[in-house]
Amino acid sequence: MKQLFDRNDGKLVIAHILFAFAALLIGGIAGMLQGMVRGGMVTLPANIGYYELLTAHGVLMALIFTTYFIIGFLYSGVSHTLGGRLLPAARKLGWIGYLTMSVGTVIGVIVILLGKATVLYTFYAPMKASPWFYIALALVVIGSWLSGFGIFYQYRKWRKNNSGKLSPLFAFMSVVTMLLWQIATIGVAIEVVVQLIPWSFGWVDTVNVVLSRTLFWYFGHPLVYFWLLPAYICWYVVIPKIIGGKIFSDSLARLSFLLFLLFSIPVGFHHQLMEPGISSFWKYLQVVLTFMVIVPSLMTAFSMFATFEMHGRAKGARSLFGWFRMLPWKDVRFFAPFMGMLIFIPAGAGGIINASNQMNAVVHNTLWVTGHFHLTVATSVALTFFGIAYWLIPAVTGRVLTPKMNRLGIIQTIIWCVGMFFMSGSMHTVGLLGDPRRTAYTTYDDHPDAVLWMPYHVAMAIGGMILFVGVLLIVYNVIALMRAPKGETEYPIGEVSEASEPTPRYLERWGIWLGIAVALILFAYTIPLIDMLNNTVNSPGYVTW
Amino acid sequence: MHLHRLEKAWLTIGIAMLAIFLIVLGTMAFSMGVTPPSAHHHTVDPANVAKTAPFDNPGIKQVSDKHYEAVMVAYAFGYTPQTLEVPAGSTVDFIVTSSDVVHGFAIVGTNVNMMIEPGEVSHISHKFDKPGTYLLLCNEYCGTGHEYMKSTIVVK
Amino acid sequence: MSDFRPQLGQQTPIPQEQKKQEPVLKGTFAAVLLLGAFIAISWIGVFLIFMTRN
Missing domain, CATH: 1.20.5 (Single alpha-helices involved in coiled-coils or other helix-helix interfaces)
Structure with missing residues (x-):
């Protein structure tokens, strides 16, 4: 019997999904304009600054679109797999979290567009924004904590009522994701609440710059795994069902998530490799820990291909790669996430290069980095999220995906990949030539090196415009899905393959895993933090825009 | 497993x-x-950079044959001194701090690419083998004039 | 009613039956080796850029 998605839970999920796509649209307008400015195609009117647009773009895309989609998606899977409906307390926490985050988002966007927080989404001190910007960020983070508590609550109740049973994979992975988030956001919360808000109000004169950056990047690296893990949930749990196959290994999937919990946090220094105030030893140590977090992604790559191959061979494929052709290429619910998987290959390779200690000097703060994260979050994660929407919106609203919408989805995915190829491809190349990121139109007084970069900026602008068409199309598709014909859509949850081993209980002994995670964080950060607290000289604030 | x-x-x-x-x-x-750059930890009071040695006298000075020391200050939106000149084949030790916000310090075409933070002194060395006019630019957003923030290093 | 049990394809097999064939995964192995080669080539490429600029 098909289990229908609970209508009240559906409202919570849809609220998150629609807010996410609204943020994508506004952020996308900003992004397209940025590309056109750097490409020399437009000049902005006097009251809009390039850096205001860039701040809005970063916040809306990297913090709002992502967080809202993720929380909506996780709540949907937790509702479906942990009892078929959220407990009242969990749903309440979901709504309170949503409202708190939304108040923060609105305040933040207003302050940014008023030009009082042109500090980009990393808001590095001692650039000093309006205190309302930092308050807005704090509200978004606190709201997300409440949302996480709702998921933990539902999970814990399920475990009590089902003692001895293995938890559903989707729910397990959701708990890991929100635990990761909870631990990671402590850093940025301390930075914002303890350091920046009092300083921006003027209650304190100076700020410890090195400490603030360290707290930010303690958060900033696991942030990208907060984005990635929900995409991995789709790849591990949903995609096997969509292709008509089975999950390759339940235990290895859980183990990979636990490895992310352990190794994605004590690694923030790889974003600070070119900075003073941190010794070479601790930089290298965190680089070693960073390389360990590559391993669960190597495991995931194997699991994905294995799922596809086992499915294809079960259908009769015999050659080395013949099973590849048996995948449902014409189904956008598979095709979009698959393109996300494929593009994760260059995306991840670029990340390994970025983290490579002294080698980071080749790419630090160049457009290569921008190219990198447009592959990781803006393609692998985004296309997976787009692919999810085509079944999630119908499943939670009692509708069905039509063949026409499916076709539009395929087209949107291709447009996205073409635009990203031009934009990110140019960014990677011109970044290797030294072109800086986060910089408005300039030729540095026609210096020959800078003039050489311009053709790449034109290619980036064209790629950006194609991507904007892609943004319009996905927003259109989301609206169309909200008005799709009524019907029943099953929530796709994969079954585990017979070849998979039984799952060891120790994978759900949270105390052990959290203990190791905390120990690694203390190991990687204690001594450098003590050094920062003892040996740094604080700085006054500045408003340089 | x-x-x-x-x-x-x-x-x-x-x-x-x-x-x-x-x-x-x-x-x-x-x-x-x-x-990576700045292996040794040196601090400076960011509110008094202009009065604190060696930043009270920014500029390039010769240390020995083919070896120079360049003391520089980054600010919104430029570097002091505005240009540097060294003979080809010279090694230059850059010693840099900021008198305001965080800046970048990147010499295009080289591995010189480091962050300049108020309160901290950044160090990097580079041997300029090839002659030319090198573009030194700020690659960390620092405010409205960020895209104009640059300097040149002339290697003869 | 939803099924809360672990979603296995079958019950846990008796130990003697567990000596099954491992699934054929040579295509997977080839694919991940290509992925590994991509990582290696791109890393070495940037490493060479770093070395020539030093």
Whole structure:
């Protein structure tokens, strides 16, 4: 019997999904304009600054679109797999979290567009924004904590009522994701609440710059795994069902998530490799820990291909790669996430290069980095999220995906990949030539090196415009899905393959895993933090825009 | 936990490759001195940069044959001194701080690429073999004039 | 009613039956080796850029 998605839970999920796509649209307008400015195609009117647009773009895309989609998606899977409906307390926490985050988002966007927080989404001190910007960020983070508590609550109740049973994979992975988030956001919360808000109000004169950056990047690296893990949930749990196959290994999937919990946090220094105030030893140590977090992604790559191959061979494929052709290429619910998987290959390779200690000097703060994260979050994660929407919106609203919408989805995915190829491809190349990121139109007084970069900026602008068409199309598709014909859509949850081993209980002994995670964080950060607290000289604030 | 033999093989190969990368990077950093910038921790009072040695006298001075020391201050939106000139084949030790916000310090076409933070002194050395006019630019957003923030290094 | 049990394809097999064939995954192995080669080539490429600029 098909289990229908609970209508009240559906409202919570849809609220998150629609807010996410609204943020994508506004952020996308900003992004397209940025590309056109750097490409020399437009000049902005006097009251809009390039850096205001860039701040809005970063916040809306990297913090709002992502967080809202993720929380909506996780709540949907937790509702479906942990009892078929959220407990009242969990749903309440979901709504309170949503409202708190939304108040923060609105305040933040207003302050940014008023030009009082042109500090980009990393808001590095001692650039000093309006205190309302930092308050807005704090509200978004606190709201997300409440949302996480709702998921933990539902999970814990399920475990009590089902003692001895293995938890559903989707729910397990959701708990890991929100635990990761909870631990990671402590850093940025301390930075914002303890350091920046009092300083921006003027209650304190100076700020410890090195400490603030360290707290930010303690958060900033696991942030990208907060984005990635929900995409991995789709790849591990949903995609096997969509292709008509089975999950390759339940235990290895859980183990990979636990490895992310352990190794994605004590690694923030790889974003600070070119900075003073941190010794070479601790930089290298965190680089070693960073390389360990590559391993669960190597495991995931194997699991994905294995799922596809086992499915294809079960259908009769015999050659080395013949099973590849048996995948449902014409189904956008598979095709979009698959393109996300494929593009994760260059995306991840670029990340390994970025983290490579002294080698980071080749790419630090160049457009290569921008190219990198447009592959990781803006393609692998985004296309997976787009692919999810085509079944999630119908499943939670009692509708069905039509063949026409499916076709539009395929087209949107291709447009996205073409635009990203031009934009990110140019960014990677011109970044290797030294072109800086986060910089408005300039030729540095026609210096020959800078003039050489311009053709790449034109290619980036064209790629950006194609991507904007892609943004319009996905927003259109989301609206169309909200008005799709009524019907029943099953929530796709994969079954585990017979070849998979039984799952060891120790994978759900949270105390052990959290203990190791905390120990690694203390190991990687204690001594450098003590050094920062003892040996740094604080700085006054500045408003340089 | 049981792994398929091909998964064991793949993870062995993958982890070995990552280990090789780490050994190469670690050896270069700790045996050959090719570290990330600012290996030694030096601080300075960011509110009094102009009065604190050596930043009270920014500029380039010769230390020995083909070896120079360049003391520079980054600010919104430029560098002091505005240009530098050295003969080809010289090694220059850059000693840089900021008198306001965080800036970048990147010489296009070289591995000189480091962050300049108020309260901290950044160090990097580079040997300029090829003559030319090198573009030194700020690659960390620092305010409205960020895209104009640059300097040149003339190597003759 | 939803099924809360672990979603296995079958019950846990008796130990003697567990000596099954491992699934054929040579295509997977080839694919991940290509992925590994991509990582290696791109890393070495940037490493060479770093070395020539030093």
